[in-house]
Amino acid sequence: MPDQIVLLPDNIANQIAAGEVIQRPASAVKELLENAVDAGATEIKLIVVDAGKALLQVIDNGSGMSETDARMCFERHATSKIKKIDDLFHIKTMGFRGEALASIAAVAQVELKTKRAADEAGCLLEIENSVVTRQEPVATPDGTSIAMKNLFFNVPARRNFLKSNAAEMRHIVDEFTRVAMSFPHIMFSLTANGQQVFYLEKGTLKQRIVQLLGNHYNAKMVAVKEETDYMNIYGFAGKPETAKKTRGDQYFFVNNRFIKSAYLNHAVMNAYQEMIGSDSFPMYVLFIEIDPEQVDVNVHPTKQEIKFEDEKIIYAFVQAAVKHALAQFSVTPTLDFELDASIQQLSSVSQPFTSGRREEASASPLYKGFTQKNQAHFIERPAASELKHWKEFYEPIKKEEAFFEYEKTPPPMFGSPQRQNNFHVDEHTELLQVLNSYILYPAENRFLLVNQQAAHERILYQQMIAAVDGAPIATQSSMFPATLEMSPADAVLLNELLPYFKVLGFLIEPFGNNSFVIQGTPADFDSGNEKQIIDFTIEQYKHFNSEIKISNREKLIRSLSRQRAIKTGTRLTEREMKQLLSDLFNCEPFNMAPDGNPTYLEFKQEQIERMFGK
Structure with missing residues (x-):
């Protein structure tokens, strides 16, 4: 039998190593920017085309390299930072392991131009699949320019795993931001598809x-x-x-x-x-x-x-x-120990709470209902992360352990059947708003306590889903278009979401330099808070980027429905309450908000009577 174990060829070994270091264009951005910083550059330019898939170039005015160093820098584990083992424990440079350029050269077509101040001419190197295809003298400014073209051209499977240009651009902006933040004394610029995204002059950290x-x-x-x-x-x-x-x-x-x-x-x-x-x-x-x-x-x-x-x-x-x-800077909170005069005069505050009164109070069924374990108010709200513990949340409560029961039907994604809707609103229905946040809806032998914000979120969510799947929501033009100023990272994100916003009735147009103009809003939209809605929607959208992988469309619709919903603490007229509940009962499911929380709690007569000791 012949021997089975052989050494991998260098180009394959480099491609495997590249999988650790170069996972996407942003990984190469990080490595190349750090190399430019290590070279002592005072000006560093990053140029990308098609989010780095077609071209990613870093130009610096640093120390440059000799012809021999230019050739050596693409070898595996070639580094100028470490000479002996002790150097590993005193690392002050950004790069040091000598993997970055070898990994880049294994998965892209690379062109390097470099020149030291002391040299008359620079050096040009072209490398493809870890093999040098061209090397010659070249006229070039002091410093180094390294261009990486057609990333993963020789590893199509890896290229297929790259996300959309907008998504990859967001990662590039993140890496650029991290390096530029560390070195405010260096001028950085970022140009994408011919447009300048950043131009950062030297300055202070602030x-x-x-x-x-x-x-x-x-x-x-x-x-x-x-x-x-x-x-x-x-x-x-x-x-x-x-x-x-x-x-x-x-x-x-x-x-x-x-x-x-x-x-x-x-x-x-x-x-x-x-x-x-x-x-x-x-x-x-x-x-x-x-x-x-x-x-x-x-x-x-x-x-x-x-x-x-x-x-x-x-x-x-x-x-x-x-x-x-x-x-x-006097930011920490101060405590106010003064009570309002009207509160101080109340008998419950001014009169002593004797042991007799304590026993009398603790013996009542009402007291027990609010202090014993497993009662309704002990039911905790789901964790902030989306539906993270949904299984526990939807386990039925044992009847002998709970006074209150309420609907806990899982959202459609978990395949549970929707209970039959026996609720409706007509002109004889009497509704009451409680705490400017909840609506009391009477039904036979029971009543519902509806959370107005969660209910409105469900209604808006269903309307938007219908709009995306069918006809887009009508847009009304803004008489006085509002301008949005975004951070560069948020501007990249908003650009990616513009088509979805358009289907949902928002006409938003780029206005250059990370700003946008809101030219139109949905026909039923109250004008005046467009900027706030978009700002908070983007923030909420990023908040939904958590455990559960859901589509951009789904995240945006959830975010918009949350931002546009009637907020807790908003006073509603009787007509508005009836319209809200009527719309809610026409939704399917109607008992679940988009984030998995219930839209209402259900209180049955027998449960309430048990609480009062009947």
Whole structure:
């Protein structure tokens, strides 16, 4: 029998290695931008065509390379950063493993032009499938230009896994933002399909943050700065009012390298405790400077996950630094211990609560109904993540354990049958609004407590689904078109969603430089808050990008229905209540909001009587 084990050819080995490092165009953007930074460049330009699938080029004015170095840089594990094993523990550069250029050359057609200031002529190299096809002298400015064309041209299966241009462009903008944020002293520009997306002049960190994340943060950030012998931390944290429902604007850098760390994010969230809601996320851009010996950056192929020698010290330091910054700028909340005079005069406040009264109160069925376990008010709302624990939520409640029962029919995606609709609204139906948020609907031997916002979300969702599947919603032209200013990343996202918005009645047109004009809105839309609706819809859309993979159309419709729905606390006329319930009972299913929460609770007479001891 012949021997079975052979060494892989270099080009195949490189393609396998590329799978770890170059997963999409944005991966190459990260590696090439970091190489330009390591070369000491003061100006770095990124040019992309077709979201990097056709062309991805980085031009810098850094140190350049000799002819020999230009040839060597495409070899596997070729690096100028590490000479001996000890160097691994003192890494201060962005790249160091020597995999990036070899991986890029294995899956794209590469053209490299480079020149050192001391050399009269530069060097041109063309590489395809890890093989040098051309090498000659060339006239070129000092620095390096590397162009990557036709990504995955020789690995069609990998190319097929790439997303739409808009989706891939969003990833490119993310990687560009992370590198540009780290080095505000370097000029960066990004051009996509001939249009300039970013032009970032050299400046301060605060100026760079505002350029990248949007002008609305300009006056709404507090400076974070703490220094010790062990480590330093500096940067900015957003004031509590800037907190969003998505994690988008959160950046951690260790020795100028962007990292992902749920552990450190938890430290920041703890610093904001009681200042923002548990489902909100603060903005922060924080830089940690620490001795490289205390950090291992070599635990992940993209170097975005690192290990600290002592994580607990870092955690405590980050939390304390952010807390101190918020307190220093009078952002932390103050407590008001004064009671309203009218409340103080109430007998329940002014008279002592004796032991006799306590026993009398605790013996009543009403008290027991609201204090014993497994009662109706103990039914917890589903987790914020979409339908994450839907199975537990839809388990039936045992009759002997619960006073209140309500509909818990799963949404259609789980294939449960819809219960027969016996409810209807006519001119004799008497409705009552409670707490400006709920509607009491009487029925035989029972009543429904309808959540007006959840009900309206279900109605709008069903209307939009029908519009997308059939005739688009009619658009009314805006007499005074509103202009939307977006952050670059959100502008890329909105561009991707424009066709869906159009079907749903919103006519939005790009206006250049990350701005848009709202030329029309749905015919039944109240004008005046178009900008707010679109802004919040985009934010909500990103919020839906969680555990369950659903289509862009579905996410947008869910987001829009949530934003346009009648909000909790809105007073409704009797006519509006009747119309709302009539529309709800015509939906299928009518007992479930788009996010899986119930639109109403059902209270039966026998259950209520049991509560009152009958």
